[in-house]
Amino acid sequence: MIELENVAYSYGGGELLSDISLELQPGSFHFLTGPSGAGKTTFLKLCYGALTPTSGTVRLFGADRRGMERDDIAMARRRIGVVHQDCQFLDHMSVAENIALPLMVSGRDLLGEAANLKELTGWVGLKERANALPPELSGGERQRAALARAVIMSPDVVLADEPTGNVDWEMSQRLLRLLIELNRMGKTIMIATHDLALIRAAKAHVQARVLRIANRRLQLAGADL
Amino acid sequence: MKLDPGRLTEMLAGDAQADRVVPPTGFTASLTLFAAGAMAFLAVFALALSLATARLADRWGDELARSSTIRISAPEGQLASQTQAALRVLETTTGVASARALTPEEQSALLEPWFGPDLPVDALPIPQLIEVIEDAEGFDAQGLRLRLSAEVPGAVLDDHTRWREPLVNAANRLRMLGVVSLLLIGATMAAMITLAANAALAANAQVIGVLRLVGAQDGYIVRAFVRRFTLRALIGAAVGMALGCLAILALPAAQDEGGFLTGLGFRGWHWVWPLAVPLLAAAVAFWATKTAARKTLRSLP
Numbered sequence: 001m002i003e004l005e006n007v008a009y010s011y012g013g014g015e016l017l018s019d020i021s022l023e024l025q026p027g028s029f030h031f032l033t034g035p036s037g038a039g040k041t042t043f044l045k046l047c048y049g050a051l052t053p054t055s056g057t058v059r060l061f062g063a064d065r066r067g068m069e070r071d072d073i074a075m076a077r078r079r080i081g082v083v084h085q086d087c088q089f090l091d092h093m094s095v096a097e098n099i100a101l102p103l104m105v106s107g108r109d110l111l112g113e114a115a116n117l118k119e120l121t122g123w124v125g126l127k128e129r130a131n132a133l134p135p136e137l138s139g140g141e142r143q144r145a146a147l148a149r150a151v152i153m154s155p156d157v158v159l160a161d162e163p164t165g166n167v168d169w170e171m172s173q174r175l176l177r178l179l180i181e182l183n184r185m186g187k188t189i190m191i192a193t194h195d196l197a198l199i200r201a202a203k204a205h206v207q208a209r210v211l212r213i214a215n216r217r218l219q220l221a222g223a224d225l
Numbered sequence: 226m227k228l229d230p231g232r233l234t235e236m237l238a239g240d241a242q243a244d245r246v247v248p249p250t251g252f253t254a255s256l257t258l259f260a261a262g263a264m265a266f267l268a269v270f271a272l273a274l275s276l277a278t279a280r281l282a283d284r285w286g287d288e289l290a291r292s293s294t295i296r297i298s299a300p301e302g303q304l305a306s307q308t309q310a311a312l313r314v315l316e317t318t319t320g321v322a323s324a325r326a327l328t329p330e331e332q333s334a335l336l337e338p339w340f341g342p343d344l345p346v347d348a349l350p351i352p353q354l355i356e357v358i359e360d361a362e363g364f365d366a367q368g369l370r371l372r373l374s375a376e377v378p379g380a381v382l383d384d385h386t387r388w389r390e391p392l393v394n395a396a397n398r399l400r401m402l403g404v405v406s407l408l409l410i411g412a413t414m415a416a417m418i419t420l421a422a423n424a425a426l427a428a429n430a431q432v433i434g435v436l437r438l439v440g441a442q443d444g445y446i447v448r449a450f451v452r453r454f455t456l457r458a459l460i461g462a463a464v465g466m467a468l469g470c471l472a473i474l475a476l477p478a479a480q481d482e483g484g485f486l487t488g489l490g491f492r493g494w495h496w497v498w499p500l501a502v503p504l505l506a507a508a509v510a511f512w513a514t515k516t517a518a519r520k521t522l523r524s525l526p
Contacts, residue, residue, distance in 0.1 A: 070443055070522070077440035088435050092248040104246070105441035149439065 001026060001156055001188060002047050002080075007056035009042055016042055020056070020218045022211070024157065024190065029183045029206050031199045032192040033221065034213035040192040043213065044159050047190070048080045049073045061156075078106055081150030085162035087142055089134035089149075096121060096130040099148045106153070117152065124148045124178065140171035147178060157188040164198055172198055180206050246436060247429055247449045254457060257421045261461030261510070262468075264414040265502045268407060269469025272498050275403030277489045282396035285389055292385070293366070295324075295355040299379035308353050311377045315357060318372070320364030327354045414458070414506060415513045422454055422517040433525060447518040451511055458510030462503035470499050 001024055008018040016039045024030070024047075032040050045051040046058055049065055058065040060076045068076070089098045100117050103110055110117075121130050124144040129137065137145060143163055150158055160179065164172030176198060183189045183206055193199065202208050210221040295315075299307045308326050315324035327335075332351060366384045373380040426433070436446050473490050491498065 074437070074440050074442040077438065082438055088431055088438075090246060090248070090432055090435055093245065097245075101246075101435070102439040105436060105439055105445050153440070 001061055003057075003059040004046065004053075005057045005059070007046060007053040007058055009039070009046060009051060010054050011042075015054070015216055017046075017213070017218075018216045022218060024188050026156065026188055027183070027186050028188050029180075029202075029208040030190045031202070031208055031210045032190060032213070033194055033196070033199065033210060036194065038213040039216070040194075040213060041161055043218070044082075044161050044190070044192055047157075047159055048082055049076055078102065078153050079156045081147075081153070081155040081158040083143065083146045083150050083158070083160040083163050085165040087146035089142075089145070091134050094131050094133060095126060095137065095145050098134060099126075099145060099152055101149060102153045113152075120148050120152055125174075139166040140168070140174075143167055143171070143175055144178070147175065151182060151187070155187070157190070158182060160189070160191045162193055163191065164193060164195060169197075173201065176202055177205075244449060244452055247425075247432060247453060250425060250428065253421050253425055254453075257418060257454060257457045258461035258464075260417045260421075261414060261458040261506050262465030264410050264417075265462035265465030265506055266469040266472075268410045268502050268506075269466055269473065269499050271403050271406040271410060272502070273473055273489050273491060275400050275407070276491060276495050276498065278396045278399040278403060280492070282393050282400065285396060286393045291359050293357045293359070294383045294385070295357060295373070296352045296381045296383065297355070297377065297379050298352040298381075301350070303379070304353055307377050307379050308355065311355055311373060311380050314369075314372055314376055315355070318364055318369055320359055320362050322358045322360035324355055324357045327356060411505065411509055415509045418454055418458060418510045418513040419517050422450060422514040423521065425450060425454075426518060426521045430525075433522070437525065443519070443522050446522060447515060450518045451514045454514040455507050455511045459503050459507040462506030466499050466502045469502075470496075 003023045005021050007020045008015050010016055020043070032043060034040055042051065046053055049058070049060055049068065052058075052065055060068070060073075061079060063072065063076070065073075089095075090101065093101075096117065097104075099121060100110060100113070103113050103117075118127075121127050124147055126141060126144055126148065129141060129145075134142065134145070143166065147158075147160075147163070150160075158179065163175050163179075167175070172195070179189050179191065180202065191198075199208070199210060212219050212221040295311055297304065297307050297311060312324055312326065315321050329347065332354060335354075336351075366382060370382050373382060433446055476490055
């Protein structure tokens, strides 16, 4: 579904990433790790089409990123849920409306999806906060709202960039359980994190592959984490 | 860029849901309303000026061109006979529909504004005037002059072109100024709305980023902004147009003595024109916002 072939990326100056090849298989669970500034976020941005590789090829659902128009990328985003560490919302709309935003922008019938939305809000534990505004939420609540927003379109892939960066251990366990549950429902998951404890905790529940970015390259990390 | 009226109405009828994704902004909203209103107010006057000068040019060009004057100056005893001779010449001239000598009462009425009502016109050696009305073809002024000089030595033909042409020119120039003003008003409004739209787009960078992330296509984002600015321009311009029309109605009515200035207004079906002002303002806003939004979006990831 997402394929990278000999991909390199540079922001001008030296290359940040080079010679990266990866094919995300449906239903797989990946961790992406590496030191800060190694290029984890850049790698994820390449995966959801926010960046075009400086060399090599990125294919989103079979289409070459270079040949995609802006609207094609928008269509691909509807099949890729993204959760950022500092997730942003439309601050003038309620949490429930923000979670439903992907439905809204893709022209789905919101009334028809109301039950779905309610269930999802309950699943991430935000039922009580559905009418709050995003600036009123705590860090953990924001992350869960962002996760709910990322999965409401029932995407094929969920990419999470340091989803547990701003929350305590208990909350990160809760987010991880939600992601593992999504994986069991058949979604492909990729989590960028430098929290090795989180990776260890996940390994008890799910068959996860760990990728590491080091020296500009992507390596499969050993099983000894 | 082509403006499709069907899509314009559809967009104005609107997707209230989509409209909400852009947070309301009080200050730019009122500025846009004010600018559109002020421009529409000015546009109504520019329109009135253009239409009034067009009317003037038509009247001066058309009605006056149909009439000429023959002035006969002759010694006391010969005036009547020369007048008769001139009328005979005119009767046989092709292109003359009718000709008649002005009565002494009409002549003194013409002089009244200059000399007052009690002037003993009879006592003055006033030339006799003959009013000549052309038919559709008109007559050959040069040929008529030659015939008159042969048969009526005291007659001078004045076909009014000498003073009519500069007036028609002036009226046409004024009308052109009115049209140029309308174009400038439209362009200024486009510029102001582009600035306001750019400010709104810059202020809402986060909103646009979030919308892109969750898979909104450019058209969706553009519509959310365009709808807002088009409606503001429409409402502002409608208010400005209404005030402009009231101001025009409040002008003193056209009078014979008033001449040009008091005739500055709309006549009959010309009142339809101001109604077009808000629609044009909305179209300008639609186009300006759409262009600005597309341009901004292209520069974002």
